[in-house]
Amino acid sequence: LRDALQKGVDASTTPEMLALRFRHQLTFRLGPHTWDVRCSVRDPQRIDPKALARMGQLTSAQGVATSDLRLLTVHPDDTVPVPGATAAWDDGTLEILEWSQPSDFTGQRTGTCALRRP
Numbered sequence: 001l002r003d004a005l006q007k008g009v010d011a012s013t014t015p016e017m018l019a020l021r022f023r024h025q026l027t028f029r030l031g032p033h034t035w036d037v038r039c040s041v042r043d044p045q046r047i048d049p050k051a052l053a054r055m056g057q058l059t060s061a062q063g064v065a066t067s068d069l070r071l072l073t074v075h076p077d078d079t080v081p082v083p084g085a086t087a088a089w090d091d092g093t094l095e096i097l098e099w100s101q102p103s104d105f106t107g108q109r110t111g112t113c114a115l116r117r118p
Helices: 002-006 015-021 049-062
Strands: 024-030 033-042 069-074 086-089 092-099 110-116
Touching: 069 092
Parallel strands: none
Antiparallel strands: 024 033, 024 086, 033 069, 069 110, 086 092, 092 110
């Protein structure tokens, strides 16, 4: 990492940093389709309150409690699963509800997911 910084390389895209940012490996499924992704999953209650309020609008429309929302970011080299795809997560099932628009800078999208527990 230090070598990358000294050489002027973007440290956030080094293999080491990508491995830290996308430390989970999940398999999403929808019907016959499967996506193996390296990803990060975050609890939105730890993010900006304004963003949480915007997400609350989505949850009320889909009948999901805000406490059950998760934010998914997929490694840039992996294909993002489609809405409706699910994966096992934290003693439940993570279901992708929707994807954000791609970032103008990175091209990355953030998925809004519902964590459904039995």
